[in-house]
Amino acid sequence: MSAKPSAEGSRQPRPQETRERNARIAATARAHRFDSAVAVPFICECSEARCEELIRLPLVEYTSVRDACDFIVAPGHQVDDATIVRVKDAVWLYRKG
Numbered sequence: 863m864s865a866k867p868s869a870e871g872s873r874q875p876r877p878q879e880t881r882e883r884n885a886r887i888a889a890t891a892r893a894h895r896f897d898s899a900v901a902v903p904f905i906c907e908c909s910e911a912r913c914e915e916l917i918r919l920p921l922v923e924y925t926s927v928r929d930a931c932d933f934i935v936a937p938g939h940q941v942d943d944a945t946i947v948r949v950k951d952a953v954w955l956y957r958k959g
């Protein structure tokens with residue numbers, strides 16, 4: 863069985879898909895008992911398909927921004943159909959709509 867990525871069908875918008883990947887990164891970091899103060903590399907959740915920016919956040923901060931918004935992106939990056947709710951040094955927070 864190959865895990866070939868497919869571009870067809872019901873692909874989610876990149877911010878939604880990336881958000882789910884980040885949730886898995888956070889879950890993995892927790893499972894490996896990462897020190898919650900150590901920065902973990904998360905993927906920028908912007909709408910730019912070619913974006914490869916990483917957002918380094920301690921798990922504890924990821925958890926708090928996750929509760930405060932729908933998408934987290936690298937500073938200056940944008941999410942379609944979403945508005946900025948907070949701007950920080952390392953990360954910008956967007957909310958849908």
Ligand SMILES: [Zn+2]
Nearest residue numbers: 906908913939
């Ligand atoms: Zn980005």
